[in-house]
């Protein structure tokens with residue numbers, strides 16, 4: 218329970234303090250608030266006389282100019298001031314807004330008190346800084362940059378001893394002092410809660426100014442107590458498109474243990490362990506939800522991002538110096554761009570197969586959740602395609618998608634490709650150094666294909682990057698913060714690799730937030746729709762190409778060792794070999810190797826193929842003079858050439874028809890023609 222404030226007792230102890238200080242020259246530390254005592258010292262040093270009674274008339278021109286100069290402050294403070302006055306109305310009081318010099322620029326008050334305040338020029342146009350009016354709440358709050366109560370005879374000038382005032386300074390978004398908010402009343406009407414009210418109101422004004430200044434940036438509200446986020450106690454950080462810290466209010470500086478002057482050299486990633494992209498993703502999905510974020514010193518905070526999320530989602534990499542101070546942006550990386558295939562999303566991959574659909578559904582659920590995914594499947598099953606679709610479908614779809622195939626580059630180069638290097642870091646290194654793939658993927662997705670082929674030594678380094686979310690390029694001791702979504706793929710069973718000792722278990726669990734197993738093409742139930750899709754994509758919108766029922770049948774029964782990659786190629790070749798007047802892919806439009814296998818399948822399929830013997834006989838009939846006996850065997854090639862020429866003549870040069878009649882693929886026919 219609060220002890221009631223006894224105005225009489227306090228007035229008496231202040232008389233004693235004044236007598237000690239002014240008459241005997243002693244410092245009444247036990248009797249005075251420190252802010253007040255320091256103020257008395259300043260006033261005495263400035264040569265002010267406590268008995269001074271004079272007041273200068275308020276300068277109305279000066280107040281007009283001050284209001285003009287402090288337009289921003291006034292516009293944000295005005296509604297707060299009015300609201301504050303509503304809280305204290307009829308308590309013989311007034312509320313006052315002063316600028317940074319102590320000039321009163323706005324006030325509202327109860328009429329009875331206003332007329333008394335007039336007598337000491339407590340009204341707009343008057344200056345109440347300490348040098349003009351001695352110790353007083355407005356002047357002392359400005360001098361101390363602290364909220365203060367100045368009660369009765371704590372006022373340096375005796376003429377102001379009938380007042381009791383509570384004031385709090387107001388800081389702008391850069392932490393500069395821009396004014397003070399005050400409640401003044403007769404000392405006998407002292408209200409203990411006045412100081413709390415002005416502090417709260419000045420905080421509201423500061424927040425309004427901060428939010429207006431950074432309205433086009435990202436705003437992170439955070440606090441160590443979740444219930445404080447969204448309240449006046451929350452801390453505020455303004456974050457620019459590159460993750461730069463553009464502003465921080467005092468609460469943020471206090472919670473993060475930072476000095477304001479450190480701000481320009483800091484980057485979001487240096488403060489928190491949760492990637493900025495994750496906050497952006499969360500804010501997009503559920504703007505009101507809180508996310509737990511750890512400070513770099515291990516403190517637990519809760520935060521919420523708002524403001525301009527689009528700009529934040531595409532932030533680029535930054536460079537830090539050896540001490541971890543921000544020194545600039547990493548060079549622009551040429552080959553980093555959003556993924557090429559327009560319209561490629563998880564949804565667009567769906568062509569009716571149940572297992573694939575289950576994989577799409579799972580992946581869709583984790584979009585934007587900072588969960589690494591591991592895609593397993595046979596070569597050519599569409600792992601990279603799936604990764605790109607995942608990237609495009611997420612909130613970072615506009616960010617870079619950077620792929621590295623760990624099996625396709627020599628072990629010795631994986632490290633520099635991944636981590637980057639400084640100029641001259643090793644023999645053969647480029648003079649200007651290179652930005653590694655991890656850093657290139659900042660703000661987007663890093664796709665590590667064939668992760669199972671990553672050398673063990675690098676697995677440890679990769680693990681560290683994933684844990685610390687910082688990368689250290691070769692030849693430097695710079696730690697560069699990175700914010701990436703990681704997608705890995707492998708055709709191996711990674712778990713088995715772990716059991717064999719070829720893959721680190723800790724890294725396996727780190728990568729394997731969500732495991733997606735893509736079915737091989739022969740396991741899929743949607744081959745027909747997939748073929749239609751590939752035909753449409755390859756032939757373009759103006760051509761309606763189909764496959765014959767014989768080819769379709771064979772396709773459905775083929776084992777497709779190369780999966781969709783192979784199917785895609787087969788279709789590409791098939792379309793390329795169609796004549797202008799053809800739009801149905803037949804067996805002879807297929808590449809040789811596939812033709813052979815598919816030809817066999819086609820001949821055993823329910824669709825009865827043309828008997829080969831009949832075709833040959835027909836062809837033979839075309840050849841009018843066919844040599845016989847030993848000479849014939851010696852001149853097989855000649856016979857073949859002759860037969861082809863005659864067949865072509867018979868078909869008026871139509872390659873497809875000749876190939877069909879000869880029972881060979883068009884490819885083979887072309888090859889043979891080239892040889893002759």
Ligand SMILES: Nc1ncnc2c1ncn2[C@@H]1O[C@H](COP(=O)(O)OP(=O)(O)OP(=O)(O)O)[C@@H](O)[C@H]1O
Nearest residue numbers: 566595596597598599600601602603708781782785
């Ligand atoms: N759903 C699909 N629709 C159309 N084309 C596809 C689809 N999935 C894969 N492809 C095509 O198949 C080829 C192989 O796909 P992708 O590279 O994604 O397979 P992968 O499993 O990553 O192969 P690897 O393991 O050999 O790297 C690519 O040319 C890709 O464009």
